[in-house]
Amino acid sequence: MGRLVPAVTRALDILELFLEGEGTLSAPDIVRRLQLPRTTVHELVSTLTARSYLVPAPGRPGYYRLGVRPYQLGSRYAQQLDLAAEGEQVARTVAETCEETVHVAILEDADVIYIAKVDSTQAVRMVSAAGRRLPAHCTAVGKMLLASLPDEERAALLPDGAPLRAMTGNSVTDPARLRGLLAGIRERGLAVEESESNPDVSCVAAPVRDRSGRVVAALSISVPLIRWSQERLPELAELAAKGAAQLSERLGHGQHAGHGSTQ
Structure with missing residues (x-):
């Protein structure tokens, strides 16, 4: 197997967090659970949101839930x-x-x-x-x-x-x-x-x-x-x-x- 790409691994780690609990997470939640730098989490969440893998949670400012793309896959x-x-x-x-x-x-x-x-x-x-x-x-x-x-x-x-x-x-x-x-x-x-x-x-x-x-x-x-x-x-x-x-x-x-x- 080829070398794993760290950024892709971290993005997938973020998505897999949404399989647990109530299905909504904030950026600080992700930082705490994955022990990643806040800047890294912000960039990854922004990218995942731009690609419809995540969307802002309705009525919960600063929180995210899974978007339509994981459902389509x-x-x-x-x-x-x-x-x-x-x-x-x-x-x-x-x-x-x-x-x-x-x-x-x-x-x-x-x-x-x-x-x-x-x-x-x-x-x-x-x-x-x-x-x-x-x-x-x-x-x-x-x-x-x-x-x-x-x-x-x-x-x-x-x-x-x-x-x-x-x-x-x-x-x-x-x-x-x-x-x-x-x-x-x-x-x-x-x-x-x-x-x-x-x-x-x-x-x-x-x-x-x-x-x-x-x-x-x-x-x-x-x-x-x-x-x-x-x-x-x-x-x-x-x-x-x-x-x-x-x-x-x-x-x-x-x-x-x-x-x-x-x-």
Whole structure:
């Protein structure tokens, strides 16, 4: 582990004090409990307040309470826990139907992380694990998630003149070509990857949306080449789309007006 940054550690120590007691503290309270210089506490509290991690306590001059930002971070963390649990249940249902391996993945920077996986019951099957990280552009789930990003975010992850990593001979390494493929994926709402991350496996993926309509994950079906064919692709695509829609519904998508878009 790298060196800890003292200022960040102290800021987190201040935030963690609010987990105790009545939830409001003054700067002198923080100085006393953490044994920090008054100037340091003043600067840290001012910074945390400016970033909405703390707010002045109503009706108590000089006192602070937690702001909206910790709540937002906690909500996002809880959402990911729900996504993993719900994703595994839906993936199991899809896997039982098609007898192939099913994944649910999220995007982190330019990689995908598999947060749920249910294995195929077939003797020949894809070998992978939840928690695995792969370059997004080499996978069906990753291409689906990249295609769903706002243009500026996608451009930052796929800069011109920077060749992309290849995992197999079929991997797309030209950012310009990838952007063209992503445009088509965005229109279809479906991504296909043929032996781009594993020479013996192809996949099809569909987007998973949260309550706001934002794409937060993708669900894929992975099939060994011995069972993959263009004739079977429509059936697999339909199953992936239905599974993704079911998971989206579990996350609250479609339960209120104003769903938003892939962008």
